[in-house]
Amino acid sequence: MAVNVGIIGSGLIARLAHAPGYQKAGANIVATADLVEDRAKQLAEDFSIAHTYTDYRELLARPDIEAVSICVPNYMHKEITIAALEAGKHVLCEKPMAMTVEEATAMLHASEKTGKILMLGFNNRFRSDVQRLKKVIDSGELGDIYYVKTGYIRRRGTPFGWFTVKEESGGGPVIDLGVHVIDMTRYLMGNPKPVSVMASTYRKFGHYTLMDTDAWCSSDVKEGLRTGEQFDVEDLATAMIRFDNGATMVVEASWASNIGERDSVYASLLGEKAGAQLTPELTVFSEQDGMLTDKKINTVNRNAHAEEIKHFVNCVKEGTTPISTARHGVEIQQILNAIYESAKLGRSVDIQSI
Numbered sequence: 001m002a003v004n005v006g007i008i009g010s011g012l013i014a015r016l017a018h019a020p021g022y023q024k025a026g027a028n029i030v031a032t033a034d035l036v037e038d039r040a041k042q043l044a045e046d047f048s049i050a051h052t053y054t055d056y057r058e059l060l061a062r063p064d065i066e067a068v069s070i071c072v073p074n075y076m077h078k079e080i081t082i083a084a085l086e087a088g089k090h091v092l093c094e095k096p097m098a099m100t101v102e103e104a105t106a107m108l109h110a111s112e113k114t115g116k117i118l119m120l121g122f123n124n125r126f127r128s129d130v131q132r133l134k135k136v137i138d139s140g141e142l143g144d145i146y147y148v149k150t151g152y153i154r155r156r157g158t159p160f161g162w163f164t165v166k167e168e169s170g171g172g173p174v175i176d177l178g179v180h181v182i183d184m185t186r187y188l189m190g191n192p193k194p195v196s197v198m199a200s201t202y203r204k205f206g207h208y209t210l211m212d213t214d215a216w217c218s219s220d221v222k223e224g225l226r227t228g229e230q231f232d233v234e235d236l237a238t239a240m241i242r243f244d245n246g247a248t249m250v251v252e253a254s255w256a257s258n259i260g261e262r263d264s265v266y267a268s269l270l271g272e273k274a275g276a277q278l279t280p281e282l283t284v285f286s287e288q289d290g291m292l293t294d295k296k297i298n299t300v301n302r303n304a305h306a307e308e309i310k311h312f313v314n315c316v317k318e319g320t321t322p323i324s325t326a327r328h329g330v331e332i333q334q335i336l337n338a339i340y341e342s343a344k345l346g347r348s349v350d351i352q353s354i
Contacts, residue, residue, distance in 0.1 A: 002028045003316050004064050006089075008056045008080055009071030010034035010043040011219035013094055017123070018069045019047040021309030033059040039219060056080055060087040067117075067316045070094060073162045074170050078103040081118065082110045090117040092312045096179050096336060097329035099170040104333040105354065108326040119312050119322040120329040124184040126307035128299040129282045133269075134188055136284060136297070142271030150185045150267040151252040152177035156210060157263060158235065158255040160228035161218025164207075172233030174201070174339050178253030182241070183324075183332050185249060185267050191328060192243035197338035198348040199239035205256035206231045239339045244353075330354055 005027050007014050014032070022029050031051035034040035040052040053059050060068070060083060067090035070080055078098050084091050091111075097120055098104040111118035124130060136142065152173070159176065162168040169175055186192065207229050209215070221228035236254035243249070267278045274286035284295040308324075315322045334351050342349045 002026055003313050004028050004030050004066050005313075006030055006059045006062070006065045006068045007032040007043070007049075007071060008034075008059060008068055008084075010036075010040045011071060014069070014071040015043060015046070017305035018071055018092075018309065019043060019049075021306045022069075022313070023047065024306050025310040025313040027313050030065050031059050031062060036219075036223065036225070039223070057083065060084055060089060065089060067091070067312070073168050074175065075099055075168045078107055081107050085110045085114045085116045085118065088114070088116065090119075090312075090316045092119045092121060092309070093329075094121040095183070096170065096175050097326075097333050101330065101333050101337050104330040108330050111326045117312075117315055117322060118326040118329075119315065120324045120326065120332075121308065122180070122183045122187070122324040122328070122332075123304045123308045124180045125187050125324055126302075126304040126311065127184075128302045129278050130184060130188065132297055132299050133276055133278065133282060136276065137188055137190075137269075137271075141274055141284065141286075142269065142276060143273030145189050145269050145271045146247050147270040148185045148189060148247070148249040148267065149251075150181040150249065152181045152265045153236075153252055153254040153257055153259060153261075154264075155259050155262045156208070156213055156256050157216055158205070158208070159216040159218060160207065160231075161221040161226065163218055164228070164231040164233055166232045169233065171336070171340060172201075172235055172237070173253040173255045174234065174237045174336055176253075177255070178237060178239075178251055178339075179332060179336060181253070181265065181267060182249070182251055182335055183328070185251075185269065186332070187323075187328075188267075188269060189243070189247060189249075191331070192245045192247055193353055194241055194331060194335050194338070194351045195244050196242045196348050196350050197239055197335060197342050199237060199339040199342040201234035201237040201340065201343040203231075203234050205235045208256070234343075237339060237343065239342070241335055327354070
């Protein structure tokens with residue numbers, strides 16, 4: 001039997017990832033909800049969805065819906081996720097989990113109380129190269145991983161709209177981009193628990209216009225619901241994260257910075273036996289017979305969002321635990337919020353285990 005799902009939030013991520021992902025996974029999209037009625041109706045028309053709502057509670061009241069995707073701005077994640085879990089629905093919530101650690105913890109507890117799946121939308125875990133490297137690491141080929149350097153940086157790629165409004169997003173590229181590579185590399189490391197963070201954030205660009213580049217805009221800007229000029233978050237951040245196993249991660253994230261590439265996503269992992277990099281191609285660095293070796297590993301490129309949705313649907317069908325759990329989401333939220341706290345205080349901050 002196909003899993004019946006609903007999509008709450010009918011904007012860009014719902015259109016590009018969730019709706020096509022569910023269709024590819026063989027799920028039945030019963031309904032979509034959005035505060036903007038025309039947005040919900042357009043998604044429904046494009047993906048043959050029978051029912052639309054402007055109040056997500058009406059969608060959650062449908063007994064035929066088993067699971068939902070939460071595709072709304074970050075400040076709405078807690079309220080809607082908890083309501084969905086309490087309505088008996090399994091939930092796939094887009095990253096970041098919430099605005100604060102307290103909100104994320106409340107979502108975790110709701111999942112535990114209801115016994116429903118709460119999976120986080122960490123789609124980079126499902127990249128083909130990441131999954132292949134995970135198998136290499138789990139085989140012991142790299143040995144103990146003690147240092148990671150990763151980043152997601154853009155020359156100019158600020159997503160103007162609610163993304164740049166702190167009370168709605170919770171932050172800038174740390175929340176939007178850094179969350180992806182922090183989670184991706186921590187997953188490869190075996191999800192060690194964070195213990196401290198030292199970070200700096202910068203706002204050097206803010207709102208800008210370029211003659212040769214179309215601005216990234218959220219749906220509310222594209223539809224004329226706001227100007228997109230409000231900007232009270234960072235546009236670059238860097239951090240050093242220490243984990244309970246002694247390992248260290250250095251991460252950088254930016255929407256706008258004066259770099260050579262237009263867009264760069266990278267990760268390098270150092271282990272006691274070997275090291276590895278994901279870009280420009282998956283390579284393991286080691287030695288054999290007294291000589292240094294570089295082993296390039298071919299991967300089949302698959303759509304990470306589609307693989308993520310398929311995994312969620314299978315977990316709902318089979319009642320299994322997803323690889324990106326609510327507890328992982330809380331721990332990532334701890335790191336994100338610690339980055340901002342450390343930058344504000346100008347010193348290292350400790351993270352308490354949940």
